[in-house]
Amino acid sequence: MKTYTLKAEARTDFGKKAAKAIRVENKIPVVLNGGEVFALPFTGTLKPGEKLVEIGNGKALITTDLLVNADDVRKLVYTPDVFAIELDVNGEKRNAVLREIQFHPVKDTILHIDFLEVFNNKPVVVEVPVKLEGHAEGVKAGGKLTLSMKKLKVKAIYTEIPERVVVNIDNLGLGKTLQVGDLHYEGLELVNAKNAVVCAVQLTRAARGAAAKA
Template identity: 70%
Template sequence: MKTFQLNGTARTDLGKKAVKELRKQNLIPAVLNGGELVDLPYTGTLKPCEKLVELTGGKKGIIVTDFTVTKDSVRKLVYTPDIFAVELNIDGEKKMAVLKDLQFHPVTDNILHMDFLEVTDKKPVVMEVPVQLEGHSEGVRAGGKLSLSMRKLKVKAIYTNIPERLVINIDNLGLGKTLQVGDLHFEGLELMNAKNAVVCAVNLTRAARGAQAKQD
């Protein structure tokens, strides 16, 4: 997975008025959720841009960092089918993260908010990874039509093990056959989608049915 370098600026004013002013300046509010849980009560020191979010049960929490990024700086991160590990530099402090969520304006489609998750080489993270089909299907050669039902698959792995694409060979996919999530295996990755979910299929066309009928 490629690395995307992104600079951010810490923010402490979180009110609606402040957020509105940020957007006028072409800035996007963002948060970085800590990847590691902390024990409560927390005995460490929080920075002005950080806050502690208590999780259900009250014994653990996560540290959330509020910051801003510019619209131009995230354009190539957001408007692309590619996935990235993001090297965040917030006022000189660097942390590795992945983009977890985006909020868009329902009318203008402008980005309203971005959520990042801090990642490490010790704790697995769940991400959606694009699917890439390769090869020449038996079924397509016999006159069938290939359809891709799932353009992305959800995987769980250490972020350094997550590839840019999940490459699937379809040479042996016959006419009228499907390839399901349960048929796939990738070293170091756990697929999180339902095992019976269809990733791709070779559908019978009218010409293929006619040829098949003649053979029968």
């Protein structure tokens, strides 16, 4: 997975007025989730932008409110590629992946971004684009190849997550489907439903006619 370096700063002003002022400055509010879990009561010191979020059972985790420049996230957002994000928060390096983006319903501008902090010893789930490879037997026989799932949810340590999930379709016959449960990759776990169809070769009229004559 490619790495994308993104500068960020702690957000300390909140509310509608502050959010409007932030966007006027061409900046986007960001929340970095997935931080360390602590037992309550918390006795440590929070850094600027950090806050405690209770998760039950006497525990809480730290999330961080940040600001990023809107121009800096264009390549990160408007692309099919998946990136490991290296956040530079006032000189402190923190690793993350993109989790969710909130767009303006009319203008389609970015209103808010959620990042998930990642670590070398903790698997995460990331949606990765699917790339079909090969020439399906069913297509050679006159069928039509269809891709039902453009992305798959992959669970792994973030450094092991590939840029694409490559699916070989050489042996996919006419009228056959390839399901998530048929795919296996070392070091990766696919967390989509096992019976979900990734791709298929559909029968066409020409293929049916050829089969009938045969």
